[in-house]
Amino acid sequence: MMDPRREHLFGIIFVTAGAVTWSSAGFFTRLIALDYPTMIAGRGIFGAVGMLAIIIAFAPKTWTSQFRNMGWSDALYIVNYIFGTICYVSSLGQTSIAHNAVIFATLPFIAALLGFIFVRELPSREAIFASAIAMVGVVIMVGFSNDGALLGDILSFLGTASMAASIIIVRKYRSVNIAAGAVIASFTSGVIVLPFAELSAVTPTHLVYLVLFGLLNASAGLTLYSLGSRRLPPMETALISLIDTPLSPFWVWLAFGEKAGPQTLAGGLIVLFAVILHIFMSQRRQRLVVRLDPGRS
Template sequence: MFALAGVMLMMGLGVEGGLLGDILAFGLTVCMAIIMVIARRFQNIPIMPAACVSALLSGLVCWPVGDPLAITGHELLILALFGVVNSAVGLALFTLGARHLPAIETALIGSLDAPLAPLWVWLAFNETPGASTIMGAVIVFIAVCVHLIAGTLGRRAKLDPAMF
């Protein structure tokens, strides 16, 4: 509940970036949820080929709304690095982890993308996030950490009630 409030504070409900961006972000979240369900249900699917197919399909879907031939060689290199590091390796590792964690914890860990994204943009491009983005990110981060710590302590208490 608090994580959702933090994300809503960060988004500003379409005030700055427009409603289309919020709709696309929601669509991305739904797609990530579908990926988590598929990874848990069909654990025998090889991850890297699935990530490659996902990336190719994403490119095909985005092709008509962009101008992919209007980028420089340097920008193409940056996009390729982003694709390999974030999409391929990141998605593969996330999917592997999703197979071993409860669905709620996987979703909460995945939601850390929202508060960490402005940090990475600030570190990489020196773009300073707004106050509502920082406050929302802090709320999401604290909510996720509290939930994960409480879940860990709860599991330990079930394993060894004498500990507490």
């Protein structure tokens, strides 16, 4: 039996790595500079190809069985992924980035609520405290703007709720085949927006960038995030995910020199502080639990 502290630490590492990988979306969007449907289609399709290659590499003789042996919980995971992707993509054109960021900051609280309802897991006091700090940081980052729209805000909320639901699904149903489900969901989401893509504008250079976008942002990000979410409570997974919010503009600034204002920097530092504080407190709590109950190690 694996040490609970080590299992918890692996969960933190995987989710953090997944969130860092996902935070490259803004970088790739600026780098590729194509219409959004084309980028989403490329990300989904090439991401699916990358994940399929990983599956075949690790199970060259039995990989097809992973797709044949899927159950209703796998179908639930796939449908939820596709639904969330469509909602999120649609919301980007209907409301402001500021509103999207603030709504995304509710992810830990939605995950905590769904976790209590479906998994019967109560969030720790440390997670609640750190989530509240992170929420303050995100609000400071984006400010309070009036440039959103009701439809876009609703779609953004549904996309955030879908992400929280994916955390609960892989946590509750351990039999879900994350890799195979991600291949189907990623490919399907890419195909859905393909009719709206401007494929004639894609150059060989764009194609290389789209492949990297799919492999790094979609394939690696989703795999790492899903593996980590199985090892952590829902609210903790969602909290660590918020590291994506300040890192996204950081990569754009680093690569393209787009400076962030003091409000963005201050809020981003608060979010990072909240995540690091929670990691420190949760690891300290894990060590205390093992000392009080050595049989759990």
